Amino acid sequence: MxxxxxxxxxxxxxxxxxxxxxxxxxxxxxxxxxxxxxxxxxxxxxxxxxxxxxxxxxxxxxxxxxxxxxxxxxxxxxxxxxxxxxxxxxxxxxxxxxxxxxxxxxxxxxxxxxxxxxxxxxLPRGGVEGERVWDEPAIVRTVDTRRIPDEAIPAAAKTHNYLNGILARAELRGTDADEALVCDLEGNVAEGAASNVWFVRDGTLYTPTIEGPVLPGITRGIVRELASGADVPVSEGSYAIEDVLAADEAFLTNRTWELRPIASIDDIAVGGGPVTGRLSRAYDERVEDSCYR
Structure with missing residues (x-):
């Protein structure tokens, strides 16, 4: 490289x-x-x-x-x-x-x-014939740092001031975690330090609403669209950490990782699954059609 x-x-x-x-x-x-x-x-x-x-x-x-x-x-x-x-x-x-x-x-x-x-x-080639930038599914840990309320700094603003995410990632020092799971002031799951969070229960895909302090990720929007096209029901709302821990599968999204399954949260195994796999393939196909063909 x-x-x-x-x-x-x-x-x-x-x-x-x-x-x-x-x-x-x-x-x-x-x-x-x-x-x-x-x-x-x-x-x-x-x-x-x-x-x-x-x-x-x-x-x-x-x-x-x-x-x-x-x-x-x-x-x-x-x-x-x-x-x-x-x-x-x-x-x-x-x-x-x-x-x-x-x-x-x-x-x-x-x-x-x-x-x-x-x-x-x-970065490696993407699309159907590409390779991932990550080696393994993500190990995630919850942190004490809370997401800044939208009323203080608009979550839709992607600014150079990334101190909120830096403090969250700093809490991971000395652990094996790849990403910090950050909650809002009410204790609801918001997002990763640099990613959006998704989980699946009984075939329905859930993700925290962007009406809360959640960055409207570009990859998030594409996955939302792909899920609709694949007839995967999607629900956006406010969820406790326990909701994610009880999921059948879970993954993170951002522009670099694309879709990255969550191996575990606070040492509780979660893992990917059929919905994660289907959406990941659909994402690769979208990239292939848009950029390589």
Whole structure:
């Protein structure tokens, strides 16, 4: 695999070596986490579900009042240039837009000169003939960290301020866990530190509602759609940890993992199953049809 130091990143219109890719220390993205980002996957040189990523990025920027004045075509061009410069067809892609450099005051100015960064790294081929980026089903553990209420920071905003997830993952130190299961202030299951959570009981697929403090994941939306097409009933609501522990099968979703079965939660075996397998195959077929054929 390519050494990260050998990669080229796209920083404010220029392709620069990763080791030299920098932003100013008074950039608000660095100073305050005042920035929006999207994690995408390129399959065969195509950004999968690009329109959905653009829509969510715009939602985040609107929630943060970052009027960046950049078109979707311009952002896509920067991504395509970065992939081409690194000779990558299958890759992790991260696109960030910060509010840019402003005086060191908490109150942001309405005028924005954004900082735009595209970083990439190689990933395996996806689709029907692809391979997973994970080796085993996920070991999950619950944590004491709670999800920030939507009334405090909108869950729909995918920002650089990931301290909530970092604190959740920090609780996993010294364990064998791959992911932290985070609850809301009422004790209901919200999401993983960097993933959405799903479980199956009696053939019905359940996932926490995005009316709570849950990020509306792009992969989450696709799985929801695939389940409907496969005649798998889906229920969105508020669920206790005990509901997930009693499930017939469970899995996590995010852009990098795609669908990853949950092996266990707090040492209680859960595992994948027929619904997880069917939806995973359907997802691979969607990727194959959209990006490789």
């Amino acid at each position: 390519t050494d990260t130091r050998d990669l080229l990143y796209h920083v404010d219109g220029d392709l620069v070596p990763a080791s030299e890719a920098t932003v100013r220390v008074d950039d608000r993205g660095f100073r305050y986490g005042d920035a929006a980002f999207e994690t995408c996957r390129a399959y065969g040189g195509t950004i999968f579900a690009w329109d959905a990523h653009v829509d969510r990025l715009e939602t985040t920027c609107e929630l943060l009042s970052i009027d960046h004045d950049l078109s979707a075509a311009d952002l896509r061009r920067r991504i395509d240039e970065t992939l081409a410069a690194n000779d990558l067809a299958d890759a992790y892609v991260r696109l960030s837009i910060t509010r840019g450099v402003q005086p060191g005051k908490l109150t942001p100015r309405s005028a924005v000169d954004p900082t735009v960064v595209v970083s990439v790294k190689p």
